[in-house]
Amino acid sequence: MNYSQIFCEYLKKHDLKNTTERLTVLQVVLAMDKHFDVESLIDRLKSQQKKISRATVYRTMELLVDCGLVTKHRFGENGRVYEPKSERDNHDHFLCVSCGKIIEFYDPEIEGIHQRLCERFGVEILDYSHQLYGKCNKCSG
Amino acid sequence: MNYSQIFCEYLKKHDLKNTTERLTVLQVVLAMDKHFDVESLIDRLKSQQKKISRATVYRTMELLVDCGLVTKHRFGENGRVYEPKSERDNHDHFLCVSCGKIIEFYDPEIEGIHQRLCERFGVEILDYSHQLYGKCNKCSG
């Protein structure tokens, strides 16, 4: 089942309408670079003569996040950054404060930490954010 | 060496002036609740008849973070939240999305994760942010 199908099912399940704007946004999102902000997405839409308002783009990103096709981040002081989510691609981010490079990594111990937290406090974790900031190998020293 | 002394030394070292506004903000910050936002801090200052402009409060918080006396967070979609930092009090946060409760916790494995990242990619970590969102024991189920 591909992204469009998943999105359409999600829309149907929630009694939301299957509009061309929503589908177009999804198509263009999938063709974006790994981490992108809403401005770049809007620029891309414009450059492809798709006229979709800023409001609709924001509204649609909300839906894409909610249905699990896209994840939303906040890196540093900047605004939101999105990235399409693929199955079993769970990772955290290192951001170089000098050159802006982003390194994605996965360390299974993060789940151990979360597991222990749940047991210790009886909480239920729905989401998390974990970012590291520093100098990449090219920028340090 | 107490907070004020540290701050004064920091100011001197950076050729910044030791103003009453800066010292006052530090005093009031230290008397705030654990996690506070700038609005509450400004309210507190007002209620104590200390007239310090919003701009100066923001500017001073910047300095306090830079000199290591205060840490700055972003919880969810909200604005900045600050908290005074005490030596060897390194912790992460769990935030209940239902009731707003904040649980602070420390799991030493977070350092293992960071250590392994440094070794694997040759990066230098200067800072990080790690927050979990979910339901606390009173709100889940």
Added chain:
DNA sequence: ACAACCATTGAGAATGAGTCTCAATGTCAG
């Protein structure tokens, strides 16, 4: 103590990401 230099302050304007409004338009179940 004083002068002179220049950093700091404050009031309010500016910024900017994101949200909201509401009339016009589009979707889709029946």
Added chain:
DNA sequence: CTGACATTGAGACTCATTCTCAATGGTTGT
């Protein structure tokens, strides 16, 4: 095909944070 109602878009709006710049004040050398 139609009616009911969800969605869209242009631009107004919000609100946290930053900026501006004239007035004020801290610091250093004398």
